[in-house]
Each structure stands twice: as C-alpha cells, then as structure tokens.
Amino acid sequence: MKDQPREVQVERQNATEFILLGLLNHSKVHMFFLALILLAFITAVSGNVLLMFLIQVTPSLHTPMYFFLSQLAFMDICPSLFIIPKMSVDFLIPGNTISVAGCGTQVFLMLTTGVGECLLLAVMSYDRYVAICKPLQYPVLLSRRICLGLTAAIWICVPINALIHTMYTMRLPYCGSKSIDHFFCEVPALLKLSCSDTSTYETVVFVNSIVVLFIPFSIIVASYTYILSTVLKMKSTTGQQKALATCSSHLTVVGLFYGAAMFTYMKPSAEHSTRQDKVVPVFYSIVTPVLNPVIYSLRNRDVLGALRRMVGKY
Template identity: 75%
Template sequence: MRIGNGSSPTQFVLLGLLNQTEVHTFFLAMILLAFVTALAGNTLLLFLIQVDSSLHTPMYFFLSHLAFMDICQTLIIVPKMSVDFLTPGNPISPAGCGTQIFLTLTIGGAECLLLAVMAYDRYVAICNPLKYSILLSQRVCLSLAGGVWIGASGDALIHTVYAMYLPYCGSKAIDHFFCEFPALMKLSCSDISLYETLVFVSGIVLLLIPSSIILASYTCILSTVLKMKSTKGQQKALATCSSHMTVVGLFYGAAIFMYMRPRAYHSPKQDKIVSLFYTIVPPVLNPLIYSLRNRDVLGALRKLAGKYRVVQQH
C-alpha cells in the first residue's frame, strides 16, 4: 500500500454511517436489533435444516447456504461498524481493509448467484416436477453450490488484489461504514478507468445475468400457477412469489445501483444508505420471507419444541 510517491504502509479510517448524536444512537440500536434478529433467525433456520430429516431436500440445502451467507455478512460488517461508532477514528489496517473487501464481495457475490440457483430450483419443482429428482440430484446440488462459492470468491479475489495494489494519495479517511471498493477507489491517485470496466463486466455476470434468470424463472412459475384450477393455491403461490420478488428486487436493485453506476455519480451519503439494502436488510428479511413463513419449517420448529417439552417434563 502506497501513499503518494512513498512506499510505507498506512492505516485507513472508516468514517462510519452514523455520528455520535442521540438520533444516530437510536439508529445504531435499531441496526444492532436487526443484527441480533438476523443472527437468531438464520441460526435457527440452519439448526432446523440440520436436525430435521424432512428438510433434507434441495430447496432447504440451498436455503442453508443462504442462511450461512447472511450470518457471515452481518458478522463481517456490524461489529466493526459498532466499534467505530463508539470509538471514532479507530483505524483499520490495509490487510484488515483488504480482508473485509474480500469477504463482503465473496458473500455478496455468492448470494447473487445462489438466489438465481434457488429460483431455478423452484422453477423445476413447479414447472417440471417429474424431472425434479434428476435435474436437482444431490450431485447437481453440490456442483451448483460449489460453483456459487468458487465463482464468487474468484471474482472477489481479483477485485481485492487490484484494490490493495493501487496507490493511495493524501487522505486515508474512507467515507463509508465498511471497506467497500467503490468508496476506496475515491482515495486512489491513479487512473482506474480500466478497473471501472472490469467492475461493469462483473456486474453483468453477478447481477444482471442472475437477476434475468430469476425473472425468467418466476415468470414461468407464475404462468404455471395461473393455469391452476385451485383459487386458494393460486393466491398462496402469488403471495409467495410476490414476497420473494420484493426481497430479490431490493437486493439486486441496490447492488446494481451501487456497482454499475459511473464513479462520477456516486455520493458518500447515498452510497452508505444504498449499501444497507444489500448488506444488513436482506439477512433480516430472508429467514422471514423464505423460511419461517414456510409450513415445513414451522412444522419442524413445532416438532423441536415438542421434543424439548418432553425432555423438560422428564
């Protein structure tokens, strides 16, 4: 890491999302509440999927990965953000900043790809149910999950290495609440036009293509659902699809807005707000939307509670 023409290592400072005022303290409390809710909801979901054999299906296999990603994302961002609020000016080393960039990009990219895989899973289950066990066999599911993690981590590694080897001049203050490379790029004193092209290409691969797959999958699902004779079944499927698409739209919309705009159109205040919608909000909503409203998950939860009561009685 270089500053100007020097070669000595430097420390960065994250300016954070909030200031030390009563109103911002309240917002931090809300974020910490969301953090606890996300951890509790996703941990419970992971536990239920592991202990209940009725949830050992492709759908819940992918949901377990989503829950793990959401747990990791909140742990990577919220604790550090809270410490920076309590002790302003708390530095972060280049290695720490690079690690945070790599981890957040890996988890974020993996979630982008996984949501497309999950949409394909629902498409096969509803539109081609007779082929479900073949098209989503255990081997296929493991391959898809492996591809999601490998693809996301490979993309994250490229961006992290590039960001860490750029020269940084003057200010060491990153106007953000975590190390995110669009915010870091503003401190660089080199020409990053080629890198902006790379970011745009990554956006197409990780954001536009997966979101197109999701849109196509849900369009086919809705077409199949609307042909059902059962009005109750139609209403249930439409309610589920609409809630899924709301979360997906929020996640991809915010990420596309952040990563596929030219650097000149970015403003620190706007970027920080937008970042909340694909880092902190989805981990809170995903367990509610995808799982805890699901009859199978609620059944597994009731069975677990019943076993606990039996143990307590003895």
Template identity: 65%
Template sequence: MENILNNATLPVEFILLGLWNQAETRPFLVAMILLAFITALSANGVLIVLIQRDSSLHSPMYFFLSQLAFMDICQILIVVPKMAIDSLTPGNSISLAGCGAQIFLTMTMGGAVCLLLAVMSYDRYVAICNPLQYHSRMNKRTCLNLAAGVWFGASLDALIQTVFVLRLPYCNVKEVNHFFCEIPVLLKLSCTDTSTYETVLFVTGIVLLLIPSTIILSSYSCILSSILRMSSVKGKQKALSTCSSHLIVVGLFYGAAIFMYMRPSSYHSPEQDKMVSVFYTIVTPVLNPLIYSLRNRDVLGTLRKLLWKCIVCQKF
C-alpha cells in the same frame, strides 16, 4: 500527475468514518442496527439448525436455503461488529490487511448470494414447471456441484478484485467515508485513473448481477405462468403471495447492488453509498429467513416440533 504518482503510497491503515455523522442520534441508530444484527443471527441460525435436524427438510430447496442462511450470517458478522465499535468510539482505524479481508469476504458473500439466488430460482422453476423431471435434474450430486460452483466463482472474483483495488495508489489518504471497506468507495480515494478498473467492475456486475437477475426473472415468469393456470383459487393466492415476497427481497438486494457497483465513480456520493450498502449487508440478511423460510409451513411445523420436544424434556 507524475509527481502525484511518485508521492503515492499505500496507506498502512484506514479510518472508517462510519454510517452516521450526527452524534445525538448515534446511540439510537446503533441500537437499531444491533437489533437487526441479533435478529439476523437468530433467524438464520435457527433455520440452519431446523434444516439439519429434520430429515423431511433434506431436499434441494432447503439445502440451498441453508447455504443462503450461512451466507447471511457471515455477511452481517463481517460488517456490523466493527461498525458498531467504530460508531461508539469514533476514530478507530482498520489495518490494510483488515480492509483487504473485509473487501474479500463481503465480495465473496455478496457474489455468492447473487449466484445462489439464481440457482434457487432455477430449482423452483424445475419443481413447479417440470415436476416429473425434478428429482433427476436436482439430484444430490447436482446440488453439491451447483453450491461448489457458487462458492468458487464468488471467491475467485472477490480475490481478483481485492488484489487489484488494494494495489492502487491512494496518496496517503486514510479517511474512508463509509462504514466498511468497499471497492466503489476506495476507488474514489485513489489518485490515479481508475477508468479501466471501473470497466472491469462493470463487466463483473453484468456477470454477477445482470445475468443472475435475468435468470431469476425468467424463472419466476414461468412459475407465475404455471400458477395462473392453477384451478385452486386458494393455492393460486398462496403461490402468488410467496412469489411476490421472494421477488421483493430479490429486488431489494439486486437493485441496491446494481446501483452501487454498476455506476461510474463520479456519480457516487458518500451518503447514497452508505444507505445503499445497508440494504445488502444488513437489511436482506434480516429479511431472507423471514421471507424465504420462517413463513414456510414445513419450517414452522419443524420449529413447533422442536420447541415441543424442548418443553417435554424440561418437564421430565
């Protein structure tokens, strides 16, 4: 073991082996990923523009939705372009600095989404279950403080994790069987005992995954309880449909992240890791704007008004 550690060095670069191994299906799958990429950028970008332009959407709920849309745009920009290039021209390397940047940025965005979804569920809980206290509890200063806390907490955790994992010895192992640099995958390549770090990663998962998901489930339980007491059948059906859609997206994101980050490295396999990572880096950025916002009547109304203005301007 001592000889191994003496020979261990930090690689100057890594080679990402990509998402797919079969060359014949690669062009089709790359096209599907690029379609998801364009959809996520377009939908989230449109959502941010609509919220900024329409004063009727300047409320805490839409402020947090614009933050979520920005995080989704950043997440998919960090992962997909490099993955597409590597898939079309295999063998491309990523520098140690580039790998560290990917880890830091994806961890920051992932952690921020975890915390923000909990904040959003609390916002909806106050709005539905305590409507008379909503404006006093969720004032502008509170919203800004919550958003700042989300970004600070996620970036601090990401910085600590990134510095630690990049200092591990890798015994000149360069090939990473994944489509981007991710902590659980790199841990398997290290030639030293990573059990202590896995424990730290597990505790981090409790803070950033289990606690927020508990807050979300508690908030939506109270919300559903209030909905079931509604007298309007139509209103009840609409609210139930919205809540169920939100919970599906939350379940996909948290389920995939918990499966990835809260298992011992011995239980990880490359194919499983890659498929699970697709959910929270590509699938949820596509689904979030569609589920949370573009099915929303206020957002669609603002979109129609904006499109109508564009048509009128073109005519004159």
C-alpha cells in the same frame, strides 16, 4: 515516483491503515438507529443460525430447496459478522483505524458472500421453477449430485473472483486521505481515495457486474415469470393466492438485494453521491440478511412444523 513531491511519496509508503467514517453521526437520533442496527444484527444472526440448525437436524428438510436455503443462511450471517461489530466500535471510538489487511479482508469476504448470494438466488429460483413447472423431472434435474455440483461451483469460482478484485484494489496507490466515507471497506469507496487513473478498472468492474448481477437477475425474472404463468392456470383460487403471495415476497427481497447491488457496482462513479454510497449498501448488507430467513423459511409450513417439534421436544 521520482517526479512526485516527497510528502506524496511518504503517504504512499505509509499506507498501512484506513479510517472508516461510518454511517451514523453522534446524535440521539443516530444512537436510536444504531440500536435498530444492533437489533437487526441479533435478529439476522439468530434467525439464520436457527434456520441452519433446523435444516440440519430435520430429515424431512433434507431436500434441494432447503439445502440451498442453508447455504443462503450461511451467506447472510457473514456480512452481519464482518460489518456491524466493527461499525459499532467505530461509532463508539471515533477515529478508530482499520489496517490495510483488515480492509482487504472485508472487501474479500463481502465480495465472496455478496456475489455468492447473487448466484445462489438464481439457483434457488431455478429450483422453484422446476418444482412448480416440471415436477415430474425434479428428481432428475435437481438430483443430489447436481445440487452439490452447483454449490461447489459457486464456492470455488466466487472466492477466486473476489481475490482478484481484492488484490488489485488493495495494491492501488493511496496518496491522499485515508478516511473512507463508508461504514465498511468496499471497492467503489476505495477507488475514490486512489490517486491513480481507475477508469479502466471501473469498466472491468462494470462488465464483471453484468455477469454476476444482471445475468443471474435475468434468470430469476425468467423463472418467476414461468412460475406465475403456471400458477395463474391453476383452478384453485386459494392455491393461486398462496403462490402469488409467496412469489411476491420472494421477488421483493430479490429486488432489494439486486437493486442495491446494481446501483453500487453498475452505476457510473460520476453519478454517485457520498450519501447514496453509504445508505444503499445497507439494503444488501443489513436488511436482506434479516428478511431472508423470514421470507424464505420462517413463513414456510415445513420449517415452522420442524420448529414446533423441536420446541415440544426440548
């Protein structure tokens, strides 16, 4: 500390806020994109809130599959609320700052919901595997006690993991620019601003990503492989087509979410470009929260039936 120039010491002492440069520029085209993002925000929040409400008030939806779907809906609402309102304000007020505490809160909440969704998608794929491939064992393998235990384990372990990464990242020395070339605070974007050697920590992030991204993704692929194998043995062509359409739509959303997350957290930092680092997170922070309620639920006959009954009642 003593050997560093005085101006660097002052910068390090005064690291109380950052500036998010955002995803969009001030042009008519980007104004249109902002309108689309706000529409996606409204769609994601309203769709997931509706889904949670339907599952809560409909007794026939009180099953393991819909219990996990309600957890997924909650995790999808959170990124929209954490990111898009702040991004819109930053677009309207260039140079608007975010405090270190606010930035750390974004990092913590995004890691919590992002990693939580990774694990939950793996649990949901296992639920579908048991339901289709081992239907007679379903009440035992996914009893209420097991479902609650799996969910509790996710909600206990994930915040601890997020807190460790958040505390380490926010304690790094930021000696230069406080302008984050991103539309929300994220670990890879913050590491670029640190004036310390972060190579060891980047290795830790990579190993952690294997555990929370690659392993759950492998479980999902294995589950759907067994499901497809079982489906293809069906004698009913209509049943095969319906199951294949459902599986393909599920895997599309999973591929978007995991692909973008793996690109961000598992690709070496030297191979990242600023534009890619801003565009790729759009898929897991904005796109998938919109698609999930449509793909997993609103195309579902039981959910649509519950929605029709509720509309007819009120």
